[in-house]
Amino acid sequence: MLEEAEEWLSRRSWIAADRSLARLLDAKREAGAAAGVSVVLPALNEEATVGAIVETLRRDLMEAVPLIDELLVVDSGSTDRTSEVAAAAGAKVVHRDEILPRLPSVPGKGEVLWRSLLATSGEIICFVDADLREFDSRFVSGILGPLLTEPEVQMVKAVYDRPLGDQPSGAHQGGRVTELVARPLLNLHWPRLAGVVQPLGGEYAARRSLLERLPFPVGYGVELGLLIDTLNVAGLDALAQVDVGVRRHRHQDGQALGRMAAAIMRTAESRMPGPKPVQTGPGAGITQFQRTEEGGFAPQTHPIHTEERPPMTSVPEYAARWGAGARRGGHHGARRDVTGDTRGRRFNARAAG
Numbered sequence: 475m476l477e478e479a480e481e482w483l484s485r486r487s488w489i490a491a492d493r494s495l496a497r498l499l500d501a502k503r504e505a506g507a508a509a510g511v512s513v514v515l516p517a518l519n520e521e522a523t524v525g526a527i528v529e530t531l532r533r534d535l536m537e538a539v540p541l542i543d544e545l546l547v548v549d550s551g552s553t554d555r556t557s558e559v560a561a562a563a564g565a566k567v568v569h570r571d572e573i574l575p576r577l578p579s580v581p582g583k584g585e586v587l588w589r590s591l592l593a594t595s596g597e598i599i600c601f602v603d604a605d606l607r608e609f610d611s612r613f614v615s616g617i618l619g620p621l622l623t624e625p626e627v628q629m630v631k632a633v634y635d636r637p638l639g640d641q642p643s644g645a646h647q648g649g650r651v652t653e654l655v656a657r658p659l660l661n662l663h664w665p666r667l668a669g670v671v672q673p674l675g676g677e678y679a680a681r682r683s684l685l686e687r688l689p690f691p692v693g694y695g696v697e698l699g700l701l702i703d704t705l706n707v708a709g710l711d712a713l714a715q716v717d718v719g720v721r722r723h724r725h726q727d728g729q730a731l732g733r734m735a736a737a738i739m740r741t742a743e744s745r746m747p748g749p750k751p752v753q754t755g756p757g758a759g760i761t762q763f764q765r766t767e768e769g770g771f772a773p774q775t776h777p778i779h780t781e782e783r784p785p786m787t788s789v790p791e792y793a794a795r796w797g798a799g800a801r802r803g804g805h806h807g808a809r810r811d812v813t814g815d816t817r818g819r820r821f822n823a824r825a826a827g
Contacts, residue, residue, distance in 0.1 A: 476665040478710065483669030486714040487633070490616030493623060495539045498615060501622040502541060509622055512544040512596030513614060515565070516586040517604035521554045524604045528563035531602075534611035541615060544596055547604070548573070550586045556604075568593055574791060581779060583676075584696030588783040591685060592792050598622075599685060603676035607722040616718040617679045628684040628712040629704050631670060632677035634721040649674070655735045656698055659742045664702055666710050673701055674738070677718070684708060686786040686796065693779035694734040695741025702745050729762050733776050736760040740780045 475483075502509040513531060517524050524547060535541040547560040550570045561567045570579050573589040587601060598621050600614055617630040636649045652674050660667045667673065674697045687707060691699040704712060740758065758778045763771040786792045 475668050479666050479668040482666075482710050482713075486620075486627075486711070487669075487671075487717070488620065488714070489717040490612040490619070490719070492716075493616075493619035495541065495615060498541060498619055498622050499539055505622065508597050510543050510596040511541060511598045511600065511618060512546060512594035513542050513600045513602060514587070514590045514594060515545075515547045515560070515602050515604040516550060516583055516590070517547050517552065517556050517560065518550045519552045519554045519556060520604040521552070521556045521559045523607060523609075524556055524565075525559040525563040527602065527604060527606060527609045528560055528565040530609050530611050531614060532564040535614060541618065544594060546590065546594055548586045548590050548593065550579075550581075550583075574789070576791075580692050580781060582692035582696075583694060584690045584699075585692040585783065587696055588690035588692070588786065591682070591786045592789070592795070597682050598679060599682055600679035601676060608720075610719060613677050613718045613721075614679075616716040617677060619716060620714045621679055621681065624714070626711060627714045628708050629680040629700070629714070630678060631672055631701075631713070631715045632675050632721075633671045633715045633717040634675070634719055636672075636721050651731050651735050651738065655738055659698075659739070663742065663746060664705065667701060667705060667713075670701065670713070671715060673698060675721075677721075680704075682796075684712070686792070688785055690783045691737070691741045692781045692783060694737040695780075698738050699741045699745070699782070702742070732762060733760055733778065736778045737780070740778060744780070744782075 502511070515524060515527065528545060528547065531542060531545055536545065545565045547557070547565040547567045548570055549557045549560075549567060557567045557569070570586050570589055573593045579585055579589070590601075591599070598618065600618060602613060606613070613632060617632050620627040620630050649672070652672065656673045657668075660670065660673060676697065678697070678700075680700075684704060684707070685700075688700055688703045690696055701713070758780045759775045760778055761773050761775045763773055766772045787796075
């Protein structure tokens with residue numbers, strides 16, 4: 475491992491228990507509006523899990539301890555009861571297409587995350603995937619910790635064991651795209667990021683002042699893109715990671731992972747020097763094969779969404795809401811609604827070896 479990455483791993487890695495909730499709450503109160511926290515759950519057909527996540531966050535980090543100011547579920551077109559379940563559990567729910575309605579939306583997780591910057595009010599934004607099982611609120615409190623107590627930190631990634639299926643924690647068989655695609659890419663082309671244990675993890679928190687300056691890949695490449703761009707914009711010391719335990723979620727099949735890998739590779743390639751991929755934009759795709767009833771193989775081409783949304787500061791509606799003049803009042807000031815209406819101990823670094 476590059477010496478700089480190894481030194482960062484030692485100095486910028488913690489476990490969730492390093493900072494008590496009382497300490498975080500004191501730091502948040504001291505910072506005032508600059509530490510307003512919004513939690514965003516991007517959701518697509520997650521009625522089985524989204525309710526429990528929302529309930530846990532409301533109980534532990536809004537009612538018992540007022541650490542979260544805003545809990546938002548952004549539905550990206552669910553055909554099940556995701557929105558109803560999330561609202562019943564106590565989240566504010568908004569549909570992706572209701573945010574910045576003048577701009578037609580495109581499919582993809584990154585699209586939802588990008589739009590959420592306009593739908594939230596906190597100066598710290600925490601993203602949490604909506605398919606997590608056995609969810610623990612330390613996934614959020616843990617990654618908020620460095621942002622509330624370390625002023626120079628701008629983005630914090632969650633670190634966890636990721637067992638495959640029902641295997642016990644420590645099995646280390648999850649994160650297949652991470653190990654086969656993302657980690658080799660980072661070690662080869664961005665070795666300063668070699669100490670990031672979960673580069674593709676969907677649980678991370680960042681300061682709005684950082685996120686609003688970054689482009690957002692609309693698809694699965696969003697996490698890798700934000701990580702690389704944060705390194706380039708803010709430097710390695712702006713990044714940190716916190717071990718939050720065990721992450722259990724729904725796993726995808728091999729072909730779905732292949733499509734995810736293609737999107738991640740395209741995102742990485744677009745950030746490398748030199749010629750760019752020939753196949754980019756809406757027409758980009760990956761061809762996979764299915765066995766036919768006749769015994770042959772039929773090709774199936776799936777689109778790979780390689781578009782990227784520009785930094786949110788370039789969007790007029792966002793600039794009107796979050797420009798320097800509006801920002802002076804903090805996140806509690808009156809703003810225009812997105813629809814147009816007015817209203818200590820280090821974690822064991824063995825996983826990174």
